[in-house]
Amino acid sequence: MKVLIFGCGFSGVEIGRRLVSRGIDVVGTTRSLDKFSMLSQAGIEPLLFDGSTCDQALVAALAEINHLIISIAPPRQENTEKSEAIVDPVLAALSGHIAPDLLPKLVWIGYLSTVGVYGNNDGAWMDETADLLPSSSRSRQRVRAEQEWTDAAGLGNLPLSIMRLSGIYGPGRNALRNAKQGRSRRLVKPGQVFNRIHVGDIAQAVDLAVSTNAAGIFNITDDLPAPPQDVVTFAHQLLDTPPPPETDFESADLSPMARSFYGDNKKVSNLRSKNLLGMQYNWPDYRVSLQRMFDEDDW
Numbered sequence: 001m002k003v004l005i006f007g008c009g010f011s012g013v014e015i016g017r018r019l020v021s022r023g024i025d026v027v028g029t030t031r032s033l034d035k036f037s038m039l040s041q042a043g044i045e046p047l048l049f050d051g052s053t054c055d056q057a058l059v060a061a062l063a064e065i066n067h068l069i070i071s072i073a074p075p076r077q078e079n080t081e082k083s084e085a086i087v088d089p090v091l092a093a094l095s096g097h098i099a100p101d102l103l104p105k106l107v108w109i110g111y112l113s114t115v116g117v118y119g120n121n122d123g124a125w126m127d128e129t130a131d132l133l134p135s136s137s138r139s140r141q142r143v144r145a146e147q148e149w150t151d152a153a154g155l156g157n158l159p160l161s162i163m164r165l166s167g168i169y170g171p172g173r174n175a176l177r178n179a180k181q182g183r184s185r186r187l188v189k190p191g192q193v194f195n196r197i198h199v200g201d202i203a204q205a206v207d208l209a210v211s212t213n214a215a216g217i218f219n220i221t222d223d224l225p226a227p228p229q230d231v232v233t234f235a236h237q238l239l240d241t242p243p244p245p246e247t248d249f250e251s252a253d254l255s256p257m258a259r260s261f262y263g264d265n266k267k268v269s270n271l272r273s274k275n276l277l278g279m280q281y282n283w284p285d286y287r288v289s290l291q292r293m294f295d296e297d298d299w
Contacts, residue, residue: 007072170199189249198283224285
């Protein structure tokens with residue numbers, strides 16, 4: 001088995017490491033030559049992808065892979081001048097379809113999306129059957145990219161797994177690190193909750209999907225959507241440091257991007273991933289996760 005991961009960033013590298021640990025050959029793309037050494041150390045064969053074209057080395061790799069994982073987001077802003085243009089950069093580079101001569105050995109596609117495609121639900125629970133009502137430009141772009149890959153996989157008669165991820169954290173990117181570095185903020189918006197997902201559980205989910213060529217849509221998210229200020233408070237408790245004072249969301253000095261994240265208020269169910277993928281979340285909620293990361297000094 002040979003896997004290609006388009007976009008070896010925070011999640012892509014962790015996915016690659018897990019697959020490599022099982023003896024799977026993994027190729028991963030990056031925009032920067034400076035990251036080649038890091039990918040090689042993780043056991044991932046590095047290749048360049050500039051976000052728009054496939055060079056000869058990448059074309060050669062595509063001809064040999066069996067499983068394709070896309071971990072690259074579309075542009076955040078919608079192109080109103082070319083509204084029909086393909087938004088997913090990987091699919092655009094592949095001319096909008098899965099060409100049999102370019103990917104002759106391909107048997108499965110995995111696309112990493114976001115729970116942002118659901119939009120706002122005023123704090124109610126929702127699952128994969130919910131209507132997609134994205135409230136931001138970047139989430140509308142994700143909905144389009146999901147549909148583009150659905151169409152491409154259908155034309156190629158290939159199984160497609162769409163994994164909708166919640167807020168990603170893990171070693172080097174978490175509330176403990178923010179607290180230690182003095183970057184914590186306790187923004188309070190009454191009733192607001194978020195789901196989260198540890199990068200290790202993302203890797204597990206993709207590994208399970210690759211192993212079974214799973215098809216369908218899966219929410220990959222934790223068991224306990226919670227107010228963001230509660231996570232900050234718990235991180236400071238673990239570090240035995242005082243948390244920052246609470247700040248009212250409405251009066252907080254936030255960038256438009258940061259403020260937009262609070263526009264969606266929902267609780268996302270992960271039951272389908274457990275029942276159909278066989279997920280057993282190792283980091284099931286923020287309390288278990290931060291405690292484990294603290295105890296293992298892996299944050």
